[in-house]
Amino acid sequence: MSGTHFRRVALIGLGLIGSSIAWATRRAGAADEIVGYARSAQTRATARKLGFCHKVVESPAEAVEDADLVIVCVPVGACGAVTAEIAGSLAAGAIVSDVGSVKTSVIAQMAPHLPANVHFVPAHPLAGTEHSGPESGFAELFDSRWCILTPLPDADPHATRRLRSYWEALGARTDEMTAEHHDLVLAVTSHVPHAIAYTMVGVADDLQRVTDSEVIRYSAAGFRDFTRIAASDPTMWRDVFLNNREAVLDILGRFAEELFVVQRAIRTGDGDYLHDYFTRTRAIRRGIIEAGQDTAAPDFGRIHKAEKGRAG
Numbered sequence: 001m002s003g004t005h006f007r008r009v010a011l012i013g014l015g016l017i018g019s020s021i022a023w024a025t026r027r028a029g030a031a032d033e034i035v036g037y038a039r040s041a042q043t044r045a046t047a048r049k050l051g052f053c054h055k056v057v058e059s060p061a062e063a064v065e066d067a068d069l070v071i072v073c074v075p076v077g078a079c080g081a082v083t084a085e086i087a088g089s090l091a092a093g094a095i096v097s098d099v100g101s102v103k104t105s106v107i108a109q110m111a112p113h114l115p116a117n118v119h120f121v122p123a124h125p126l127a128g129t130e131h132s133g134p135e136s137g138f139a140e141l142f143d144s145r146w147c148i149l150t151p152l153p154d155a156d157p158h159a160t161r162r163l164r165s166y167w168e169a170l171g172a173r174t175d176e177m178t179a180e181h182h183d184l185v186l187a188v189t190s191h192v193p194h195a196i197a198y199t200m201v202g203v204a205d206d207l208q209r210v211t212d213s214e215v216i217r218y219s220a221a222g223f224r225d226f227t228r229i230a231a232s233d234p235t236m237w238r239d240v241f242l243n244n245r246e247a248v249l250d251i252l253g254r255f256a257e258e259l260f261v262v263q264r265a266i267r268t269g270d271g272d273y274l275h276d277y278f279t280r281t282r283a284i285r286r287g288i289i290e291a292g293q294d295t296a297a298p299d300f301g302r303i304h305k306a307e308k309g310r311a312g
């Protein structure tokens, strides 16, 4: 049997990521059967209606029975509780994974519950949108995006390889690193940018009280991008910040220091400093484009086409 094929994939959590994994698994033909569970009856009903799982069941334990791949797709703060619920029903030899945006804390929450006869391989697809819930998923979400695996030092290399080739079948590029390194990299590239966007939109909200609807009416592209990011799911992002506290506070501290220097250059009229600084940051953006790495931003044209296609 090919490394990319699983007999039964169990998805715990059927929101944006869980439903997208189901659609992408179907597109790839990477599993015989997809079984799903979601905590709310409403999500289970929507998932049944949309039909991305072969079966939607009433308990997490039932979902994982006989599954050779289990992926926990819930907010990072809920990973420990969910793992405690499924631990007793996991099949021997199963690969257990997750999709959490934070890795060290998720490993600390999940690993103690898992029996010795399963293979735990944490993972994080660097792909998403500001939408959440079972209706927001689509098969193309992971195409050409990275999926980072953070196997523990004693992980079975065969299980890690199987999970990598599964994500590659779903369209992703894969890489491996330690959980600690992942959490620092993601604090820089995703978590702190989200904190800044949330805060900037909060500042504008305060201003809006003074200027009525001007902030919305005249919002330029930069601010609109912030509002898109700041529309992301509040539960998911609360959990990200509380579970990657150290790395986020480290990077936020550096951000604040740097902001003070830029602020001072503006106050003192140090145009040379500002010009040099902006030249350096522009080179970083150009380097990303030239390296062909500009795949982090979701392609909304394609997303909306996919959503309309499914609705029709």
Ligand SMILES: NC(=O)C1=CN([C@@H]2O[C@H](COP(=O)(O)OP(=O)(O)OC[C@H]3O[C@@H](n4cnc5c(N)ncnc54)[C@H](O)[C@@H]3O)[C@@H](O)[C@H]2O)C=CC1
Pocket (backbone or CB within 6 Å): 012, 013, 014, 015, 016, 017, 018, 038, 039, 040, 043, 073, 074, 075, 076, 078, 081, 082, 099, 100, 101, 102, 124, 125, 126, 127, 128, 129, 130, 131, 132, 133, 134, 233, 236, 240
């Ligand atoms: N949204 C994004 O852009 C990305 C999210 N992630 C990660 O994927 C995971 C899931 O995120 P989304 O699918 O976006 O969220 P979502 O809000 O769309 O779906 C979350 C799912 O988890 C279930 N759930 C919530 N709390 C639960 C609990 N205590 N017990 C059991 N089930 C519970 C919900 O019912 C829902 O089915 C999170 O860990 C997030 O960090 C990873 C990459 C991108």
Ligand SMILES: O=C(O)C(=O)Cc1ccc(O)cc1
Pocket (backbone or CB within 6 Å): 100, 101, 125, 126, 127, 128, 129, 130, 190, 229, 297, 298
């Ligand atoms: O929508 C965006 O801009 C994102 O940044 C999506 C995203 C959110 C969380 C992740 O852990 C990975 C990707």
